Amino acid sequence: MTAAALSPAPASFDRRRTAQALLLLAALLATGRNILPEALLRPPEALVIPFAAWINAAFAFARDDLGLMALTRAFSDLVEFGLDVTANLLYGKARWPRLGPIPWVVIAATAATLGHALGGRRLAAFAGGTFVWIAVMGQWQWAMETLSVIVVAAPLSVLLGLALGTLAWRFSVAERVLNPLLNIAQSLPHFAYMIPVVVFIGIGPKAGAIVTIIFSVPPMIRLTLLGLRAVPPEIIESGKMSGATRWQLMTRVRLPAARTEILIGVNQVIMQSLAMVVLASFIGMPGLGQKLLQLLQALKIGLSFEIGTTIVLLAILLDRMSKAAAHRQPVHHAAGATFRQRHPHLLAWLALTAIGFALSALHPYFTEVERKQALSLAGPVDAGVDVLLTVVAPLADWLRWFLITWVLIPLRDAFLWLPASAVLVFVAGIGWRVGGRRSALVCLAFALPIALSGWWDRAMITVYMVTVSVTLALLIGLPLGLIAAARPKRAARMLLVCDTLQTFPSFIYLIPVIMLFGVNDVAVIAAVVVFATVPILRYTVEGLRSVPPELVEAALMSGANPRQMLWQVKLPLAVPTLLVGANQSIMFSLFMVIIAAFIGTQDLGQEMQRALSSADVGKGLVLGFAVAFIGLLADHVLLTWSRNRVESLGARR
Amino acid sequence: MQRQTRLLLTAASFALGAGMAQAEDSTDPITIPIHNWSSQIVMSNVVGQMFESEGLAVEYVSTDSQAVYEAVRLGDATLELEVWEGAFGASFRAAVEKGGIVDVATHNAITREDWWYPSWTKEACPGLPDWKALNDCAAKFATPETGDKGRFLGGPVDWLKHDQEKVDALGMNFVVVNAGSAAALWAEIAAAEKTKTPIVVFNWTPNFAEAVWPGEFVEFPAWEEGCDKDPAVGPVPDKTYDCGNPANGYLKIAAWDGMAEKWPKAYATLQKVSFTNPQIAEMAKLVDVDGMEPEDAAAKWLADNEAVWKTWVE
Numbered sequence: 001m002t003a004a005a006l007s008p009a010p011a012s013f014d015r016r017r018t019a020q021a022l023l024l025l026a027a028l029l030a031t032g033r034n035i036l037p038e039a040l041l042r043p044p045e046a047l048v049i050p051f052a053a054w055i056n057a058a059f060a061f062a063r064d065d066l067g068l069m070a071l072t073r074a075f076s077d078l079v080e081f082g083l084d085v086t087a088n089l090l091y092g093k094a095r096w097p098r099l100g101p102i103p104w105v106v107i108a109a110t111a112a113t114l115g116h117a118l119g120g121r122r123l124a125a126f127a128g129g130t131f132v133w134i135a136v137m138g139q140w141q142w143a144m145e146t147l148s149v150i151v152v153a154a155p156l157s158v159l160l161g162l163a164l165g166t167l168a169w170r171f172s173v174a175e176r177v178l179n180p181l182l183n184i185a186q187s188l189p190h191f192a193y194m195i196p197v198v199v200f201i202g203i204g205p206k207a208g209a210i211v212t213i214i215f216s217v218p219p220m221i222r223l224t225l226l227g228l229r230a231v232p233p234e235i236i237e238s239g240k241m242s243g244a245t246r247w248q249l250m251t252r253v254r255l256p257a258a259r260t261e262i263l264i265g266v267n268q269v270i271m272q273s274l275a276m277v278v279l280a281s282f283i284g285m286p287g288l289g290q291k292l293l294q295l296l297q298a299l300k301i302g303l304s305f306e307i308g309t310t311i312v313l314l315a316i317l318l319d320r321m322s323k324a325a326a327h328r329q330p331v332h333h334a335a336g337a338t339f340r341q342r343h344p345h346l347l348a349w350l351a352l353t354a355i356g357f358a359l360s361a362l363h364p365y366f367t368e369v370e371r372k373q374a375l376s377l378a379g380p381v382d383a384g385v386d387v388l389l390t391v392v393a394p395l396a397d398w399l400r401w402f403l404i405t406w407v408l409i410p411l412r413d414a415f416l417w418l419p420a421s422a423v424l425v426f427v428a429g430i431g432w433r434v435g436g437r438r439s440a441l442v443c444l445a446f447a448l449p450i451a452l453s454g455w456w457d458r459a460m461i462t463v464y465m466v467t468v469s470v471t472l473a474l475l476i477g478l479p480l481g482l483i484a485a486a487r488p489k490r491a492a493r494m495l496l497v498c499d500t501l502q503t504f505p506s507f508i509y510l511i512p513v514i515m516l517f518g519v520n521d522v523a524v525i526a527a528v529v530v531f532a533t534v535p536i537l538r539y540t541v542e543g544l545r546s547v548p549p550e551l552v553e554a555a556l557m558s559g560a561n562p563r564q565m566l567w568q569v570k571l572p573l574a575v576p577t578l579l580v581g582a583n584q585s586i587m588f589s590l591f592m593v594i595i596a597a598f599i600g601t602q603d604l605g606q607e608m609q610r611a612l613s614s615a616d617v618g619k620g621l622v623l624g625f626a627v628a629f630i631g632l633l634a635d636h637v638l639l640t641w642s643r644n645r646v647e648s649l650g651a652r653r
Numbered sequence: 654m655q656r657q658t659r660l661l662l663t664a665a666s667f668a669l670g671a672g673m674a675q676a677e678d679s680t681d682p683i684t685i686p687i688h689n690w691s692s693q694i695v696m697s698n699v700v701g702q703m704f705e706s707e708g709l710a711v712e713y714v715s716t717d718s719q720a721v722y723e724a725v726r727l728g729d730a731t732l733e734l735e736v737w738e739g740a741f742g743a744s745f746r747a748a749v750e751k752g753g754i755v756d757v758a759t760h761n762a763i764t765r766e767d768w769w770y771p772s773w774t775k776e777a778c779p780g781l782p783d784w785k786a787l788n789d790c791a792a793k794f795a796t797p798e799t800g801d802k803g804r805f806l807g808g809p810v811d812w813l814k815h816d817q818e819k820v821d822a823l824g825m826n827f828v829v830v831n832a833g834s835a836a837a838l839w840a841e842i843a844a845a846e847k848t849k850t851p852i853v854v855f856n857w858t859p860n861f862a863e864a865v866w867p868g869e870f871v872e873f874p875a876w877e878e879g880c881d882k883d884p885a886v887g888p889v890p891d892k893t894y895d896c897g898n899p900a901n902g903y904l905k906i907a908a909w910d911g912m913a914e915k916w917p918k919a920y921a922t923l924q925k926v927s928f929t930n931p932q933i934a935e936m937a938k939l940v941d942v943d944g945m946e947p948e949d950a951a952a953k954w955l956a957d958n959e960a961v962w963k964t965w966v967e
Contacts, residue, residue, distance in 0.1 A: 094682075094710060202729040203721075204684070204714045282717055290715045297689045297836045298861070298941050299843055371946050390847065404797040514840035519806055519832045520798050600809075600833035609833065610811040613719035614744070 015436050022429030022440075029422035040421040048454040051625075052618035059199065059617050072200040080206040082152040087205070090144035090151075101144070103360035103367040104135040109352035111317075117345040119324035126320065130313045138374020139288065139310055146287030147314075149205050149280075150273045153212040157269045160213065161220025162262070166250075168221065169228040182218045187587065187631035189594040190215065190279045191608045192624025195617050198283055208276075208285025216272035220265040227261025228254055263326035270322055274315045278505040279595075282612070289505070296511050301385050302378030308508045315503045389515055396516045408468065408521045415464040420451050423460075427633065435640040446633040450626045459626050461603040466589045466630070469525050473532035473585050480533075481540025482566070491541045498534045506531065506595055514599055524596040532589040539581025543574030573649065579642035586634045590627055678916040682710035686730040688718040690835060691861050691947070693735045695936035698951030700734055700926060703966055704919050719744050719811065726753035728909045731916075732923060738902035739766040739857070740812055745907060755913075757906045757920075761927045762859060764902040766814070768805060768871040769856030771842060775869075777851040782872045784823070784897075791826035793851045799828040806841055806854040807831045814855060815881070815894050819873070822892035842866055859933040861941035873897030904933075925965040932961070 029036065038044065062068040084095035092101035108131035115127030134143045168175040193214055201207045231254050239253035255262065281289035288307050295304040333342050340347060360366040365373065424447055431443030450459050484494035509527045517523040547570050555569045597605035604623050611620035683704055685697045701711040716724060722744045724730040736745050748754045770781065777793045780786025787803075794803030805827045807816045816829045832838050838854055839862065845852040846866065853871065856862060873896055879886040880896040889895035906926060913920040928936075939950035955962065 093712075198720055198723070202727065203686075203716045203724045204729065281715055283720075284714045284716050286713075286715065293689060294691075294694070297834075297839070298691060299836070299839050300944075371949070389844070393848070401797045409798065511836060511840050514837050515844040518796065518844065519830060519837050519841055520796070596833070598834040599837050600831050606810060606831075606833065609809070613717060613811045615720050615723050 015432065019429050019433035022425055022432055026422045026426035026429055029419055029425060033417070033419050033422075036419055036421070041419045042456060043420060043451045043454075047452060049452045051449075051453055051622045052616070054618070055621050056616075056618035059196070063199065069200060073202075076201045076206045076210060079152065079156070079209050082156075083149060083205050083209060086148040086151045087145070090148045091141050101368065103356055104131065104140050104369070105359050105366045106353050106356035108132055108135065109356050110349060113345055113349040113352060115317075115321065116348075118321055118328060123320055123324060127317055130317045133313060134310055135369050136375050137306055137310070138369055138371045138376075139291075139307065140368050142286075142288045142291045142307070143310060143314070144287075145205075146277055146285075146289065149209050149212065149285055149287070150270075150277075153209040154216070154266075154269050154273050156209075157213045157216045157273070158220055158266055161217045161265060161269065162224050164217070165221045165224025165265075166228065168225050175225070178221065182221060183632060184625070184628050185214075186218050187590075187628040187635070188624045189591060189605075189608065189627045190276070191282075191594065191605075191612050192620050192627070194279075194283050195612055195615060195620035198612075198615055199617055203284035205284065205286055207283045208280040211280050211283065212273050212276045212285075215276050216269045219268035219272065223261045223265030223268065224258070227258030227265075230261065231257040260326055263322060267319060267322040267326065270318045271315060274311060274318070274503070277311060278507055292505060293507065296507060299511060300378070300382075301508075301511060302381035303376070304508055304511075305381045306377055308504050311505055312500060312503045316499075385512060389512070392516060400517050400520070400522045403522050403525075404520065408525075411468065412461065412464050412521070415460045415467075416457060418460070420456055424448065424451065430637055434637055434644065439636065439640055442636055443633055446629040446636070450629055453622050453626055455604060455607070455623065455626050458602070458604045458607055458623075459630065461601070462590070462593055462605070462627065463630060465521065465524060465528065465593050465601070465603060466586060469528040469532045469589045469593070470582065470585050472525065472529045473536050473589070474582070476529070477533040477536030477581075477585075478540055481537045481544070484537070485541045485544040488545075491545065495538060495541065498538050501530060502534045506592060507598070510596065510599055519600040521601070523599050524593065524601055527596055527599065528589050528592040531592045532585045535581045535584035535588060536578075539577050539584070540574070543577030543581070544570050546577065547573045576642040576645045576649070579638045579645070583635055583638040583642075586638075587631055590631050594627060678707075678709055678918045680710060681915070682712040683731045683912075683916060683919060684729065685711060685713050686716045686721045686724065686733060687713050687947075688716065688721070688735075690937075691940040692859060692933050692937035693718075694947045695940055695950045695954065696734050696928065696933065698947050699936065699954055699962075700923070702948075702951055702955055703922060703926075703962055707918060707922065707966055709916065709919055722748035722754060722907070725907060725909050726751060728753070728911055730909070731912050732757070732906065732908040734906055734926075736903075736905040736907050737764050737766075737857075738904070739764060739814075739898060742902075743813065745905070748907075753910055754907055755910045757908045758924050758926060760904040760906070760929070760933075762904045762930045762933060763900070764857065764859070764904050765870065765898070765900050766855070766857035766902070767873070767898045767900075768816075768853055769868055770851070770853045770871065771846065771866040771868040773846070773849045774851040774853065776849075782869045784825075784871050784873045787853065787871055788823075788825050788827070790851075794827070794853055799830070803827045803853070805829050806838060806852070808835070808838065808855040809833055812855075814898075816855070818894035819896075822887075822889055822895040823873070859930045859937070861934070861937035863934060864938045864942050870900075871897075876900065922965050926962075932958070 029040065033041070084093065085097065087093035088095045088098060089100040089102055090107075108128050111131050112124045112128030116124035134140055164174075164178065168178050190211075193211055197207050197211050197214070201210050235253060235257050236249070239249050244253060277285070277287070278289035278292055281287075281293055288311055292304050292307045292311075295307070356366070424444065427443045427447045428440045431440035435442075450456065480494070484491045506527075509530055510523075513523045513527045517526060551569060551573065552565070555565055560569060593601070593603065594605035594608060597603075597609045600606075604627055608620060608623045608627075610616075611623060683701075685701050687694045687697045697713060701713065704711050714730060716730065718741065721730060721733055722741070725733055726748045736742075745754075749756065768784075768787075775781050778786060778790040780789065791803030792801055794805070795801055796804045798804075803826060805816060805820070807829050808814055808831070810831050819825070820827050820829060832841065832855075838856070842852065842854060842862070844850075856868070856870075862868075874888045876896050876899045877886050881893055884891050884893050887893075887895035906923060908920070908923060912923075936950065936954055939945050939953060940947055943950075945953065
C-alpha cells in the first residue's frame with residue numbers, strides 16, 4: 001500500500017509529507033535490518049510487560065477477596081432457573097414445572113401461526129416447515145436443547161441492551177465509557193470471553209447462555225442508542241404537551257418511536273446468539289452445536305451437514321420473523337369488531353394446539369420422532385463430498401504445492417523477518433496518511449501493546465494469514481461482485497448464497513478443507529477465504545447498486561461507454577462502501593483464523609486454544625486483546641480512509 | 654414432600670446406628686461431563702445409566718477435556734471417567750494439588766500414545782514398525798512444507814508430547830507438524846486412505862481409530878524411568894527423550910471430593926467401576942463404526958454385558 005494509492009483525500013500537503021517520511025523511514029529500517037541493534041528487531045525482554053500476570057492477579061483479587069464469585073454464581077443461578085423451566089417445557093428435563101416436553105407438532109403449529117401473524121402465508125409455511133424438518137430428521141431433542149438456551153439468553157440480552165443503551169443515551173459519561181468497551185468487545189475473539197466465564201460461572205448450559213448474552217448484547221446497546229437519538233423532537237414535544245411524565249415519555253413515546261431500530265437490534269441479538277451455538281458448546285452449551293462438534297470429530301460430514309442446515313434454517317426463520325415484526329405496523333380494528341375478528345390468530349393457535357395435543361396422545365410419533373425413525377440425507381451428502389474430494393484432489397495437490405512453496409512460506413518468512421520497529425513506523429505512517437497526527441497516535445496505541453505483550457511473532461503470523469486471506473478474497477470477491485451487480489436478479493441470488501455461507505457454522509468447513517489440503521496453512525487460508533469473500537462480495541454489489549442514478553445518467557449523456565462507466569464512474573463512487581466491505585472482511589478473517597487453530601496453526605489462535613484448556617484468564621485475555629487491536633487498527637485506518645473519500649466525493653451519504 | 658421423606662429417612666438411618674451408617678443419596682442430579690471422543694461419551698452414558706438403575710438422577714454436560722478438572726474440583730461436574738495419564742495426567746495432578754478432586758479408581762486398562770501408522774503405510778516402508786526403518790524411508794513421508802524431510806503429524810501442542818525432543822534426540826530425519834485437534838488427525842488419515850499415501854501420525858489406544866483404520870505403533874527404544882529427565886538413561890548418552898512413550902499408561906477415574914458424602918451409594922459403585930481395553934474399544938465402535946447414538950450404544954452395551962456391571966451396582 002503506497003501513499004500514492006491513498007490519493008484524492010483532501011489531505012494537506014504537510015500531512016502527505018510527514019506520512020511519506022514515516023513510510024520511508026520504515027523502508028529504511030527494513031532494508032537496514034542486518035545492521036540494526038537487537039532492540040529494534042524485537043522488543044527486548046526487559047520491555048515486555050507482564051500483562052497476563054497483572055490480569056490474573058486482578059481476577060484472583062476480584063474472585064477471592066472481593067467475593068465477586070458469589071455474585072456471579074448468584075446471577076448464574078438465576079439464569080439457570082430460567083434455563084431449567086425452558087428445558088423442561090421444550091425437551092422434558094426433570095425440573096420444575098415438570099410439564100414438558102411439549103409435542104413437536106404443537107411447537108411447529110405455534111411457529112406457523114406466529115409466522116402467519118407476522119408475515120403472512122409464506123412465512124407461516126416456512127416456519128412450520130422448519131420445525132417439521134427438525135422433527136423428521138430426528139434432531140428434535142438437540143434443537144430444543146439449543147432453543148431452550150436461546151429463548152432465555154436472547155430476551156435477557158435484549159433487556160440488558162435496552163437498559164445500557166438508554167443509560168448511554170441519557171448520560172454522556174456512560175456513552176463515553178461504553179463506546180470503547182463495545183468496540184473492543186465486538187473485536188475480541190470468542191474464545192477470549194469464554195475463559196473468564198468458565199472461571200466465574202462454571203460450565204454447562206448456564207455458561208453457554210451467559211457467553212451468548214455477552215456476545216450478543218453490543219449491537220443491541222448500539223441500536224437502542226441510535227434509535228433513541230433519532231426520535232424526532234416533534235414527537236417528544238407532542239408527548240410533553242399531552243402531559244406525559246418522564247417515565248411515560250420513555251415507555252409510551254420514545255421507545256415506541258424508536259421501535260424500528262430496537263427491533264433491528266433484537267434481530268441482531270438473535271443472529272449473534274445462533275452464531276454462538278457451536279462455539280458455546282466448548283463450555284457446555286448442549287444441543288445442536290455440541291452434536292455437530294462430536295460428529296465432525298468422528299468425520300461424519302453428512303450428519304454434521306444436516307445439523308448445519310438446521311442451524312441455517314433456524315437462523316433464516318428467526319431473522320425473517322424478527323424483520324417482519326420490525327416492519328409490521330400496528331393494526332387498528334374498526335370499533336365494534338367481535339373478539340373473533342380482533343384475534344383470529346389466537347383462536348387459530350388454540351385450535352391447532354388442541355389438535356396437536358390430541359395427535360400426540362394418539363401416537364408417540366407426534367410427540368418426538370426417535371433417531372431410529374428419522375430420515376437422513378447423510379448418505380448422499382457423504383457420497384457427494386467424497387466425489388468432490390476425489391475430483392478436486394489433483395488440482396488441490398498442485399495448488400497446495402504451489403501456494404506453500406511460492407507464496408506462503410516466503411511471505412511468512414518475510415513477515416517474521418521484518419523488524420518490529422519498521423512495522424510500528426509503517427503503521428504510524430499509514431495512520432498519519434489517512435488521518436494526520438491523531439490517527440497516527442491511535443494506530444500506534446493499538447500496535448505498541450502487541451509488541452510489548454511479548455506475542456509479536458505470533459501476532460505477525462496472524463497478520464500474515466489475514467493478509468493473504470483478504471487478498472485472495474478481494475481477488476475472488478471483486479470480480480464476482482461486479483458480475484453479480486450487473487443484473488438485479490443475479491445480485492439477489494448471489495446475496496442469498498452469501499447469507500447461507502455465512503450462517504453455516506464455520507466448523508463444518510474445517511474438516512473438508514483438511515481432507516483436501518492436509519494440516520497446513522493452505523487449509524487454514526482456504527477455510528478463512530470462504531468467510532472473507534462474503535463481505536467483499538456483498539459490499540461490492542451494494543456499493544455499485546447505490547451509485548446515484550442521476551450520476552449514471554449524466555455519464556451516459558456525456559457518452560461514457562460501459563467500460564468507462566464502470567471504471568471511471570461507478571467504481572470510484574463505490575470505493576467508500578468497498579472499504580467498509582474490506583474492513584468487515586478483515587474482521588471475519590481474524591475471527592476465522594483464530595478458530596482455524598483447530599486445523600493446526602502457529603499463531604495467536606493456537607496460544608488462545610492452549611489458554612482455554614488451562615483456564616488461564618490472563619493469557620487468554622492478552623491474546624484476545626492482541627487480536628482485537630489488530631482488528632481495531634485495520635478498522636480505524638479503513639473507516640477513516642472511507643470517510644475521507646466520502647467527503648472528497650461530496651456525495652450525499 | 655420429598656425433602657421430608659428424605660429427612661425422615663436420614664433420621665431413621667441415624668437411629669439405626671452404625672450398621673446403617675450409609676446415608677441416602679441426594680436427589681440432585683449427578684453431573685457427568687462428556688468430551689469430544691466417543692469412548693468417553695459412551696462410557697459416561699454407561700455409568701450414568703448404571704446410576705439411573707440405582708434410582709439416581711443424572712445429567713450430562715459437554716466440556717473441554719482439560720478444563721474439566723477445574724470444574725470437577727469446584728463440584729460443577731461430579732466425576733470424570735477417563736483420566737489419561739499421557740494426555741491429562743498433568744492437568745489432573747495440578748487439580749489434585751489444589752484440592753477438591755480425588756483419585757477414585759483405576760481402570761483395568763493400559764493406555765499407550767505414540768507415533769502410529771495405518772496399515773497401508775507398511776507397503777511403502779516394509780521395515781516398520783522399527784523406528785530406524787521409519788527413519789530410513791523418511792523421504793516417503795515428505796510434504797511440500799517439510800521439503801525432503803518426512804512429516805510427522807503430531808497432536809495439538811497443548812497435549813505436550815515432546816515429539817520434537819524425540820526427533821532431535823534420535824537424530825531423525827523428520828519435521829514435527831502439530832494438528833490443532835483430534836479431528837484434524839482423523840481427517841488427515843481419512844484423506845491419506847483414499848490415495849493410500851504413507852502417513853505417520855500421533856495416535857493412542859484405546860481408541861475408535863483402531864476399529865476404522867488398522868495400524869501399528871512405531872517401536873522406539875523402550876521407555877525407561879527417567880528417560881525424559883536423565884540424559885544417561887536410554888540409548889543416546891547425552892540426550893533426553895531418546896525413547897518411546899510408556900507403553901502402559903494408566904486410565905483413572907476422578908471425582909469431586911464432595912461426591913462420597915452427597916451420593917454415597919453412587920460413589921461406592923464408582924469405586925468398583927473398571928473397564929478393560931477391549932470393552933472401551935467396543936463402546937467406541939458402537940458409535941463410530943455402527944453409527945449408534947451414544948445413549949443407545951450405552952444401553953446396548955449394558956444389555957450385552959450384564960455380567961460385568963451387575964455386581965458393581967449392588
